[in-house]
Amino acid sequence: MxxxxxxxxxxxxxxxxxxxxxxxxxxxxxxxxxxxxxxxxxxxxxxxxxxxxxxxxxxxxxxxxxxxxxxxxxxxxxxxxxxxxxxxxxxxxxxxxxxxxxxxxxxxxxxxxxxxxxxxxxxxxxxxxxxxxxxxxxxxxxxxxxxxxxxxxxxxxxxxxxxxxxxxxxxxxxxxxxxxxxxxxxxxxxxxxxxxxxxxxxxxxxxxMEGTPANVDLGTLEVKLKAIPGVTAVHDLHVWTVTSGFDAMSCHLVVEDLSNGRKALQEARRVMKDNFGIDHVTIQVEDETLRNAEPILHV
The missing domain is CATH 1.20.1510.10 (Cation efflux protein transmembrane domain)
Incomplete structure (x- = not known):
């Protein structure tokens, strides 16, 4: 999303x-x-x-x-x-x-x-x-x-x-x-x-080189995302700068119950904006089943 x-x-x-x-x-x-x-x-x-x-x-x-x-x-x-x-x-x-x-x-x-x-x-x-x-x-x-x-x-x-x-x-x-x-x-x-x-x-x-912005501590960011109720893991976390004053983030949030995915997503977006000043985010919400699923290959 x-x-x-x-x-x-x-x-x-x-x-x-x-x-x-x-x-x-x-x-x-x-x-x-x-x-x-x-x-x-x-x-x-x-x-x-x-x-x-x-x-x-x-x-x-x-x-x-x-x-x-x-x-x-x-x-x-x-x-x-x-x-x-x-x-x-x-x-x-x-x-x-x-x-x-x-x-x-x-x-x-x-x-x-x-x-x-x-x-x-x-x-x-x-x-x-x-x-x-x-x-x-x-x-x-x-x-x-x-x-x-x-x-x-x-x-x-x-x-x-x-x-x-x-x-x-x-x-x-x-x-x-x-x-x-x-x-x-x-x-x-x-x-x-x-x-x-x-x-x-x-x-x-x-x-x-799409390095992490100097004002963002990736470890702290991951901890805050994992602290969201219902979130069990975070992976494929990336933060980069498009141009001055415009940072972006993408990640996968693993949740216990996909029915609570909307709440987890809303909270993740709030965390990004309030704590890191980033409102351009791309987040995939998934459960353990989706996380461990084999990738689909297209020929």
Whole structure:
């Protein structure tokens, strides 16, 4: 028997904020690329690379929300809810690739430091810091509810710290004439976000592998289901995440008397919703006879 769940996503609740952040980030990314080319600063270009992933991540997040709103079909019974997870995966991979390139470029510049214009670099980085702080404020609320919003938030966080790094590099070059500050800060910007990106990548992989959600203790869940009056056993118990904010569960409940199966099912659904926040459940109610019956083979 099946209990339906909402097809909404956590990211959809923050679509307007994502759109505002996308507009701000895109406008500043263009300015930062121009500034990096004019000043010759790797730190600025590295920050611009992170801004590019922000633009891609935010655009993918909004695209995922659009697809997630589509109705399910016989071919895609969950609709396009997994688009959010796939876009978060793409964000993480692209960011890691860009980081590798930035580190390579930093190595080349460390061997032969080019001339960098510190003054214009400082102005561009200061504007970037302001833009990133505004974007972070817009995305803070949704970062704990949606993988896509979390991915975008982490990228903006990296850019905010990157802007601070660029400001530091510009000041060091202007006051101390230390030209190596630019490639060192550029490499630092690339390295800073790697652990957080790997964490996001682990989360996405866990969902795609249909692992048990972090907020669900499967042992506790099984104990609560077995405590339902009339239930003698629970087997084939699975809990997984379809997309952020949408978990699902399926299991077999073994009952003493099938005439009490309806009550056991209702109680199981209540347990899932009240204790674990899951209302999308698929439960088969059976007695020991059905449990031990030989499977029917179709040729």
């Amino acid at each position: 099946h209990g339906g769940g909402s097809t909404g996503t956590a990211a959809a609740q923050h679509a307007d904020r994502l759109a505002w952040a996308l507009g701000l980030t895109t406008a500043y990314m263009v300015a930062e690329v121009v500034g990096g080319l004019v000043t010759g600063s790797l730190a600025l270009l590295a920050d611009a690379a992170h801004m590019l992933t922000d633009v891609g991540g935010l655009a993918l997040a909004l695209l995922a929300i659009r697809f997630a709103a589509k109705e399910a079909t016989p071919q895609r019974t969950y609709g396009y809810l997994r688009m959010e997870v796939l876009s978060a995966l793409a964000n993480a991979v692209v960011l890691l690739l860009l980081t590798a390139y930035i580190l390579y470029e930093a190595y080349q510049r460390f061997l032969a430091p080019p001339e960098v214009l510190g003054g214009p670099m400082l102005i561009v980085a200061t504007i970037g810091l302001i833009v990133n702080l505004i974007s972070m404020k817009l995305l803070t609320g949704g970062s704990s509810e949606s993988l896509n919003v979390r991915g975008a938030y982490l990228e903006v966080l990296g850019d905010m710290l990157g802007s601070i790094g660029v400001i530091v590099a510009a000041l060091l070059m202007m006051w101390k004439g230390w030209v190596l500050a630019d490639p060192i800060i550029g490499a630092g910007i690339g390295l800073f976000i790697v652990p957080r990106t790997l964490g996001l990548l682990r989360q996405v992989t866990h969902i795609l």
